[in-house]
Amino acid sequence: MIRVLIADDQPLVRRGLALILSPDPDVEVVGEAGDGAEAVDLAGRLRPDVVVMDIRMPVLDGVRATAELARVCPESRVLALSTFDMDEYVVAALRAGAHGFLPKDVSPEELIAAVRTVHTGEAVVAPRLLTRLISTYVRAPDARSRGADTTALPDGLTPRELEIWRLLARGLDNAEIARDLDISVSTVKNHITGIFGKLGVRDRAQAVIAAYERGLVEAERRIT
Template sequence: MIRVLIADDQPLVRRGLALILAPEPDVEVVGEAGDGAEAVARAEALRPDVVVMDIRMPVLDGAAATAELARTLPGSRVLALSTFDMDEYVVAALRAGAYGFLPKDVSPEELIAAVRTVHTGDAVVAPRLLTRLISAYVRTPAPAARPAPLSAALDGLTPRELEIWRLLAVGLDNAEIAGELDISVSTVKNHLTGVFGKLGVRDRAQAVIAAYESGLVEAERRGA
């Protein structure tokens, strides 16, 4: 069973999410929370596998709650939700350790699939949606301002790893990267494992953020 905690400041939204998830034979909704602080406290008590977390909540916002859970309960993986596709809080949540992001208007089937995917430890942010979010809210630092760990990682990556990381950051999935480079999907996965290890990131979402922060790819300027 996938134990799920639902955190949202709107009771009707919590009820709706529970009604979608509870009938699934492999999902158990173990609790609800109305703000970020309550979400952390309930997670500590209930130890859910997945926390479906609204990003904008009172007392403690979803990003801050995600960061606290990533620090204290890494086994409780966060799936962040937002009313807005382009929301700076989404990037903050991914930085904080969320395993994925979905807009609240996704279909019930997409929500259920995302919960299952997050439970396995994989990211569920659509590559192109993630790229739009990063492009809107992450600003590329000047080379001299690159974080030291990222500068070291750039030096340690092979040319092939750099190219695969770049293609990932501009929105290609594994199959598209394989087609672009004329290699197998399994080879792409192997290279990405090496990239993640050298960068010290957990998943695709954090790897994309690191690509923008390092200057490997440049963010679009809003209004350009």
């Protein structure tokens, strides 16, 4: 069973999420929290596998609650929810330790699939959506303005790993990377596992953030 804790400040939303998740034979909703502080407290007592966490909540918001859970209850993986796709708090949640996020208008099937994915330890953010978010909200320092060398990247990365990391950061999924480099998908997966280890990141989301922050790829400027 996948033990799930739901955290949202709106009782109607909590009930709706519970009604979506509970019928699945592999999911057990073990509790509901009305704010981030209550979510941290309940997670400490109930030890859920997955916490479905609204980002904007009173008392303690979802970002700070996620960071606290990563510290005190790391076995509970957070799936963050946001009202809007383009939400600066999503990147903050990923940095804080969330394993992914979904907009609240996803289908019930997508929500259940995401809970299952997060339970396995994988990120659940679609690559292109993740790239849009980071391109909008993560601003790597301008290396040229500070005279830094953008090749000063983590030691130990091979040229092939660097190439795959750059493509991953630009939003390509494993199959697209494989086609672009004319290699197998399994080879791409093996390289990505190695990249994660050398970067010291947990998943694809954090690897993309690291690429922008280290200047491997540049954030696109939005046209207003």
